[in-house]
Amino acid sequence: MKDKALKEERRKERRRKAELIAWKFFNSIKLALFPEDITCDLCGEELVADTRYNLCAECMSKLPTVGDHICLNCGVPLLDEADFCIRCENSDSIFAYNRSPLVYEGIARDLILSLKYGNKRYIAKTLGAMMSDEFIRCGMEADIAVYVPMTEWEEKKRGFNQSELLAREVAERLKLPLLPALVKTKDTSSQKKLSRIERAENLSGAFACIYEQVKDRKILLIDDVFTTGATANACTKALFKSGAAEVVVLTAAVTPKKIAFETADGGK
16 A cells, blocks of 8 residues: 555656646746746735845735744744643644744735635745745754645646645755655545534544655644644644654644634534
């Protein structure tokens, strides 16, 4: 089973490399005709000055960033003197912690949705730069970067895996080796309207690690949005089964929305 999954993942990786070569070729032609980094990724206004991120000054000023006082586990901004948010006080995490540069609301949400559903893949470059800066700002450490995978059907439906695009940007900027170490072994229903416990049940057994190189290594797990931690926990379980020493999570944004907490019998 594991050998079959490994062969399939290697086949997919060869396909990804071929697609990447083709994308780079056509992108080089596009860049010659339409240079990148001349308009804001959000509002489309012309950039009148060089910026670290591909955003104009006005959009940058509106971005909801996490700030300094955050939950030590999920990284969401805190408005009181507590160390943990209510979400994390009522749940257990297997991963060490999550960090995000943005809060998933306002124009940060618009930016991520434009990447995921608007097919604006170039936004991964801007978000990847922010995530890399957050990694450094928070003093995070890792030996290997991995990303949350999709099933082949899910990836074909969307056309790409946004977590992989973000991971490629982050890994390149941080000079970390990037491994497609995780595979998603089953299609799952949408998480949007599920409670915390339902999300965990939906993802139970959905991921497997097929690379032995994660053994005894500190792993950086990359995804787009952190909500309840169900996805991060499910992926971390798979990585720990293959001997990973520690897993830290880096996402583009953390949602402030509180998912309803349930009792043991599923009541709210």
